[in-house]
Amino acid sequence: MRKYWCVFKIALADRFVYRADFFIATFLRFTPIITTIALWSAVYAGGADRRIGNLTYGEMVSYYLVVMIARAFGSMPGLASGLAKDIREGELRRFIIQPVNYVIYHLHLRMAHKSVYFVMATVPYALVFWWCRAYLPGWPAADQWAPVLLTLVLSFFLGFLINIAVGLLSFWFLEVTSFLFIFMVSQYFLSGHQFPLTMLPDGLREAVTCLPFAYETFYPVMVVLGKCSTAEAWRIVGVQALWIAVLAAVVSFGWKRGLRRYAAFGG
Amino acid sequence: MIVSRYLRIGARFARNGLVRELSFRTNFVVTVLSEVMWLGMMLIFVEIIFANTKNVRGWDNHQYLFLLGTHFVISSIFETFFFGNLQRLSELIRTGGLDFVLLKPASPQFLLSFERVDYSSCANALLGVSLCVYAAQKLGVHIGALNVALFVLLVLSGVATLYALMFIFSTSSVWFIRQTSAAHFWFYLTSCAKYPAEIYQPLARGVLWFALTFVIPVLIVANLPANAMVRQGQFHPWLVGYALFAAAVLVILSSVIFRWALRWYRSASS
Numbered sequence: 001m002r003k004y005w006c007v008f009k010i011a012l013a014d015r016f017v018y019r020a021d022f023f024i025a026t027f028l029r030f031t032p033i034i035t036t037i038a039l040w041s042a043v044y045a046g047g048a049d050r051r052i053g054n055l056t057y058g059e060m061v062s063y064y065l066v067v068m069i070a071r072a073f074g075s076m077p078g079l080a081s082g083l084a085k086d087i088r089e090g091e092l093r094r095f096i097i098q099p100v101n102y103v104i105y106h107l108h109l110r111m112a113h114k115s116v117y118f119v120m121a122t123v124p125y126a127l128v129f130w131w132c133r134a135y136l137p138g139w140p141a142a143d144q145w146a147p148v149l150l151t152l153v154l155s156f157f158l159g160f161l162i163n164i165a166v167g168l169l170s171f172w173f174l175e176v177t178s179f180l181f182i183f184m185v186s187q188y189f190l191s192g193h194q195f196p197l198t199m200l201p202d203g204l205r206e207a208v209t210c211l212p213f214a215y216e217t218f219y220p221v222m223v224v225l226g227k228c229s230t231a232e233a234w235r236i237v238g239v240q241a242l243w244i245a246v247l248a249a250v251v252s253f254g255w256k257r258g259l260r261r262y263a264a265f266g267g
Numbered sequence: 268m269i270v271s272r273y274l275r276i277g278a279r280f281a282r283n284g285l286v287r288e289l290s291f292r293t294n295f296v297v298t299v300l301s302e303v304m305w306l307g308m309m310l311i312f313v314e315i316i317f318a319n320t321k322n323v324r325g326w327d328n329h330q331y332l333f334l335l336g337t338h339f340v341i342s343s344i345f346e347t348f349f350f351g352n353l354q355r356l357s358e359l360i361r362t363g364g365l366d367f368v369l370l371k372p373a374s375p376q377f378l379l380s381f382e383r384v385d386y387s388s389c390a391n392a393l394l395g396v397s398l399c400v401y402a403a404q405k406l407g408v409h410i411g412a413l414n415v416a417l418f419v420l421l422v423l424s425g426v427a428t429l430y431a432l433m434f435i436f437s438t439s440s441v442w443f444i445r446q447t448s449a450a451h452f453w454f455y456l457t458s459c460a461k462y463p464a465e466i467y468q469p470l471a472r473g474v475l476w477f478a479l480t481f482v483i484p485v486l487i488v489a490n491l492p493a494n495a496m497v498r499q500g501q502f503h504p505w506l507v508g509y510a511l512f513a514a515a516v517l518v519i520l521s522s523v524i525f526r527w528a529l530r531w532y533r534s535a536s537s
Contacts, residue, residue: 024443028451032458034475038466042324043316052319178297185301189308199315 011112053199074159083167171258192218284384339395431517
């Protein structure tokens with residue numbers, strides 16, 4: 001376990017190297033929310049108490065705000081493509097000969113990245129949320145805190161495993177860049193990032209909300225917003241845990257099969 | 268003399284790009300497929316919006332589709348010629364690879380901007396054009412030589428505007444060691460520009476709208492050609508002059524900033 005703690009500490013220090021970039025990135029990340037507010041205020045124009053996809057205007061804005069929190073946990077930029085690159089260019093061999101598990105190594109890298117991100121992004125997030133406080137539903141109820149925190153943490157693990165699972169495809173197909181783009185596009189829509197999944201027509205919604213993507217963003221956001229009962233919130237946490245177990249099994253199986261095909265190119 | 272030399276270099280880049288494209292044919296198909304998917308999902312989103320409202324700040328369903336088509340055309344042209352190149356620029360600055368470009372006996376900005384042509388993005392422009400034609404027909408807009416010429420001119424000026432903004436962003440890597448990629452900046456830029464400009468007017472007493480229209484003119488990029496074509500009532504001819512002026516100023520500015528930034532370039536780790 002000590003070696004992974006070292007990985008964690010090194011990644012932590014590494015993150016602080018790019019401070020200026022970090023602030024620019026955090027600032028830029030909020031720009032789409034302005035567009036979102038502008039767009040939905042236009043759509044709701046003439047009836048702010050109307051419901052679209054079962055959400056009022058205020059709830060719609062807070063949905064997108066909370067999506068940012070959920071994505072802060074679940075998004076793994078560059079994870080799938082990084083794994084694909086390591087496989088394609090043969091970098092993976094470093095891990096095969098070292099007593100370090102690639103997946104667990106990267107899990108620690110990501111935990112370190114997220115820790116730094118949460119510390120440094122607290123101020124900008126707090127400012128934006130304070131500025132938008134009129135739209136927000138208030139703090140979760142006392143008995144909702146546990147599922148709220150759990151669902152966010154689980155969306156981190158879910159996002160991690162989904163990305164690793166997709167990156168593993170690189171063992172079988174050498175060039176997956178374009179495929180990863182398709183994956184990103186689908187994830188963007190199917191996770192509820194572009195719009196709340198409640199807006200989809202019934203049949204489509206039922207299909208989409210069965211996929212693990214919905215448990216990465218849409219459901220956690222609904223839990224945080226207090227849009228579901230405590231029992232429902234716990235059910236969502238349970239399904240998330242189930243998906244994590246399934247994906248962990250897929251990753252571990254895929255990893256073993258993949259390594260058998262691995263040819264360590266570029267050596 | 269100089270022009271013909273650069274045309275020759277440009278033609279060589281175009282040929283290299285074609286060779287690269289033909290050696291990764293599956294990649295071409297998948298890229299086109301992914302763009303079709305992206306467009307499809309955007310269309311679903313537009314459908315959902317217009318299932319709930321008749322117009323968005325004065326844009327009806329088909330006008331909005333035309334705007335989306337225009338945006339698609341502009342971003343495809345940009346992605347074909349510049350996206351990959353400008354994404355590489357930050358990387359070259361960070362790794363010191365820029366040295367090899369600076370050593371060559373040609374304008375570095377030209378080499379950096381045109382070296383790679385990505386033909387697979389070019390196919391997506393056709394999707395955008397089809398969407399525009401469909402929307403224009405639904406709106407009963409007459410498609411004539413004159414308005415198409417104006418549309419093409421404004422689309423090209425929009426591409427130039429985006430190019431200059433992205434080039435400046437990538438150049439700024441000289442000052443900020445950067446991990447945020449040009450891809451992210453491009454995503455934010457387009458997620459702002461693909462909507463009707465009017466939605467920004469009520470925010471912050473119109474300051475934001477003004478800034479994004481006249482100072483960093485991303486809102487006129489797709490809105491202006493769409494207005495010229497399908498919303499003549501909202502089309503102000505003087506804005507054409509402004510758009511061309513702004514595009515020219517930004518392109519010149521990008522070149523000035525680039526040359527200035529080179530003084531700080533440290534040629535790291537080469």
